[in-house]
Amino acid sequence: MATKEIAGKTIELDADGNLAKLTDWNEAVAKELSKEEGIEQLTDRHWAVINYMRKEFTEKGDAPSIRKLTKESGVDTKELYQLFPKGPAKKAARIAGLPKPKGCI
Amino acid sequence: MKKLVILGAGTAGTMMLNKLHGELDRNEWQITIVDQHETHYYQPGFLFIPFGIYSKKDVIKPKRDFFPSGINVITSEIEKIEPESNRVLLNNNSVISYDYLIIATGAKIAPEQTEGMKDKLWQKSIYDFYTIEGACALANYFKHWEGGKLVINITEMPIKCPVAPLEFAFLADSYFTERGIRDKVDIHFVTPLPGAFTKPKASAILGDFLGKKNINLTTDYNIARVDNDEKKIISWDETEIPFDVLVTIPTNMGDDLIARSGMGDELNFVPTDKHTLRSEKYENIFVIGDATNLPSSKAGSVAHFEADILFENFLSAIEGQPLQAKFDGHANCFIESGFGKGILIDFNYDTEPLPGKYPLPGIGPFSLLEETKMNHYGKVMFRWMYWNFLLKGVELPIESNMSMAGKRF
Numbered sequence: 425m426a427t428k429e430i431a432g433k434t435i436e437l438d439a440d441g442n443l444a445k446l447t448d449w450n451e452a453v454a455k456e457l458s459k460e461e462g463i464e465q466l467t468d469r470h471w472a473v474i475n476y477m478r479k480e481f482t483e484k485g486d487a488p489s490i491r492k493l494t495k496e497s498g499v500d501t502k503e504l505y506q507l508f509p510k511g512p513a514k515k516a517a518r519i520a521g522l523p524k525p526k527g528c529i
Numbered sequence: 530m531k532k533l534v535i536l537g538a539g540t541a542g543t544m545m546l547n548k549l550h551g552e553l554d555r556n557e558w559q560i561t562i563v564d565q566h567e568t569h570y571y572q573p574g575f576l577f578i579p580f581g582i583y584s585k586k587d588v589i590k591p592k593r594d595f596f597p598s599g600i601n602v603i604t605s606e607i608e609k610i611e612p613e614s615n616r617v618l619l620n621n622n623s624v625i626s627y628d629y630l631i632i633a634t635g636a637k638i639a640p641e642q643t644e645g646m647k648d649k650l651w652q653k654s655i656y657d658f659y660t661i662e663g664a665c666a667l668a669n670y671f672k673h674w675e676g677g678k679l680v681i682n683i684t685e686m687p688i689k690c691p692v693a694p695l696e697f698a699f700l701a702d703s704y705f706t707e708r709g710i711r712d713k714v715d716i717h718f719v720t721p722l723p724g725a726f727t728k729p730k731a732s733a734i735l736g737d738f739l740g741k742k743n744i745n746l747t748t749d750y751n752i753a754r755v756d757n758d759e760k761k762i763i764s765w766d767e768t769e770i771p772f773d774v775l776v777t778i779p780t781n782m783g784d785d786l787i788a789r790s791g792m793g794d795e796l797n798f799v800p801t802d803k804h805t806l807r808s809e810k811y812e813n814i815f816v817i818g819d820a821t822n823l824p825s826s827k828a829g830s831v832a833h834f835e836a837d838i839l840f841e842n843f844l845s846a847i848e849g850q851p852l853q854a855k856f857d858g859h860a861n862c863f864i865e866s867g868f869g870k871g872i873l874i875d876f877n878y879d880t881e882p883l884p885g886k887y888p889l890p891g892i893g894p895f896s897l898l899e900e901t902k903m904n905h906y907g908k909v910m911f912r913w914m915y916w917n918f919l920l921k922g923v924e925l926p927i928e929s930n931m932s933m934a935g936k937r938f
């Protein structure tokens with residue numbers, strides 16, 4: 425398994441480049457991952473999405489789809505794409521320290 | 530008498546009906562099946578209608594041809610399920626109660642989910658081929674079309690038969706070539722996925738086919754709305770793609786009845802145990818086919834493999850035994866690639882499509898992830914097998930769980 429230095433810690437990554445362990449995550453790690461995803465500054469709105477995703481994942485065992493996200497996190501689709509351009513579900517999951525959403529087949 | 534009620538008499542419901550009818554003691558069980566329609570549609574055939582290969586009569590048969598005698602058939606729309614009181618309310622105001630319920634109400638397109646989709650260009654310059662109406666309307670349009678920009682767009686995943694849009698692109702290439710106007714038709718395949726298909730190996734190989742066939746590919750594209758005046762689709766990050774004719778695969782959702790019953794997720798799919806096929810919430814409810822939220826493909830072949838598993842688990846459940854049969858997500862799809870050829874893929878939850886031979890290792894006759902004439906015959910034969918074996922619940926000589934034999938990895 426690949427490892428990487430993130431925010432001063434050696435962290436294990438899965439095949440998709442997402443964190444292998446939920447417990448390795450903290451805010452500093454999130455900030456560094458977001459830079460890799462091309463997001464310079466995490467705002468309150470970003471955090472609303474990230475925190476919602478982590479909560480969903482802990483409760484349900486899977487990252488939410490975009491539909492579920494926009495229905496329940498208080499951030500609509502348009503804004504979601506502004507916050508996490510291109511692939512919001514994938515990007516937000518990675519920054520939140522979660523595996524890539526299984527959703528699509 | 531114990532009561533089994535099956536909701537939906539499409540591919541999966543009809544298969545389960547025939548399998549269980551042959552097994553359950555008629556003195557102990559009363560079986561009821563409910564569907565709103567009297568006609569069975571062979572949906573995989575819809576793909577061929579726009580290109581004049583099949584017409585409507587090639588894809589329909591009366592549902593009653595596939596019902597065994599001695600069961601209760603109700604033709605009515607289902608209003609809702611009341612899982613707490615084990616009953617189902619029908620649109621004709623009658624109520625049916627059950628001891629066990631099998632939900633097989635499928636998935637359907639929901640174009641109204643996208644702004645501007647079902648607007649003034651609907652069925653004028655914007656078509657779907659996931660319904661019989663859409664497929665037939667598109668056939669009429671293509672007959673007289675003289676070329677321009679053809680955009681094929683998947684709105685969002687999951688969709689039924691995730692390879693069907695690619696097949697549509699391949700067949701369009703073949704069809705317009707044969708009509709001698711291929712040089713006037715610009716085919717553009719626009720998908721929310723990161724590649725031509727979801728799984729990496731198949732995606733790379735299928736992506737190559739698109740290139741070879743001169744079909745443009747745009748990936749990671751998430752449509753937000755359709756501009757009917759300027760004839761273009763616009764993504765959430767404001768990327769515009771113009772079209773002369775848009776073939777859309779709209780959002781696919783479970784039936785509204787699932788929402789009315791409070792039993793679905795955000796797309797009206799029913800949360801289902803991905804191995805046992807039992808409802809995650811109710812012990813006496815099973816779910817099969819496109820109606821489930823399983824992370825497998827929504828396809829008739831998948832429903833067929835699920836049916837073998839559900840059959841075993843249903844018999845265990847009514848005897849009070851633990852459910853031992855486990856579904857592995859097995860899917861098997863013939864991909865029509867145009868010019869009388871086809872490609873075959875075989876995969877499950879954990880293993881992506883790989884090259885090799887199928888179903889007999891080293892022999893075939895089908896070749897996985899390669900374009901051959903034999904694979905095309907497989908697809909053609911599938912319709913015959915569907916009507917004559919699959920729906921009737923007759924065993925096919927194919928394992929329900931996936932096999933690694935004959936694959937290269």
Ligand SMILES: Cc1cc2nc3c(=O)[nH]c(=O)nc-3n(C[C@H](O)[C@H](O)[C@H](O)COP(=O)(O)OP(=O)(O)OC[C@H]3O[C@@H](n4cnc5c(N)ncnc54)[C@H](O)[C@@H]3O)c2cc1C
Binds near residue numbers: 574576634
């Ligand atoms: C264009 C296209 C191409 C395809 N190609 C392939 C292919 O090549 N290979 C393959 O394996 N699969 C293919 N499929 C997918 C395949 O057709 C489906 O996966 C399969 O039919 C699913 O079966 P099902 O029983 O779950 O749903 P369905 O067969 O759709 O049946 C659902 C039934 O429930 C009934 N119903 C729903 N709601 C209600 C209600 N409220 N009241 C009463 N009745 C209701 C409907 O009338 C319907 O009869 C394709 C699908 C499409 C659209």
